[in-house]
Amino acid sequence: GAGVSQSPSNKVTEKGKDVELRCDPISGHTALYWYRQSLGQGLEFLIYFQGNSAPDKSGLPSDRFSAERTGGSVSTLTIQRTQQEDSAVYLCASSPRGGANQPQHFGDGTRLSIL
């Protein structure tokens, strides 16, 4: 499809396990963002990629969270030793370039549930 694709759409895992979330941005979009939405909250910024580099990782909540982007395209967000407070919807967005005047196109998210 032409939109941002995220997988899996749902993930249920036990506390302490590692999880990997994938984002396929719109082809040609150089900017990629990860956000998460906890229950009843707005979207919280996690990390921003421009190409393969991440100029801003300031939103990653702990060192258990990491992300990479390869080939200027697919990105993976990894959460190690998951905790119950990591339960949320993780959303990926891309835009043609960085910058606020480039509206971000969102995927449908991965709903992560930690038991």
Next chain:
Amino acid sequence: DQQVKQNSPSLSVQEGRISILNCDYTNSMFDYFLWYKKYPAEGPTFLISISSIKDKNEDGRFTVFLNKSAKHLSLHIVPSQPGDSAVYFCAASTPGGTSYGKLTFGQGTILTVHP
């Protein structure tokens, strides 16, 4: 701290009437504002935006007003339609050159338009 606030968790409006969604912000460095609409189990979709150098931007049934001195913006939808029923998020961005676009989101307002 919540830099972008949507103080009304929900709004109910009759079809054909005007819907007014409000948003307040505290960070005077924000210079670009956006509204996103979100249906259940889908990612947010961009609706309309406004730069801080303007006080109004209109796109069809949607108009965004910005009052910088009050640090307040609003989204007007007229006439409202049942298909407009969704969660509406206000978002803001700080200047960061052309290579940035990190968004700070409000908590969202659930709009219900009754036939």
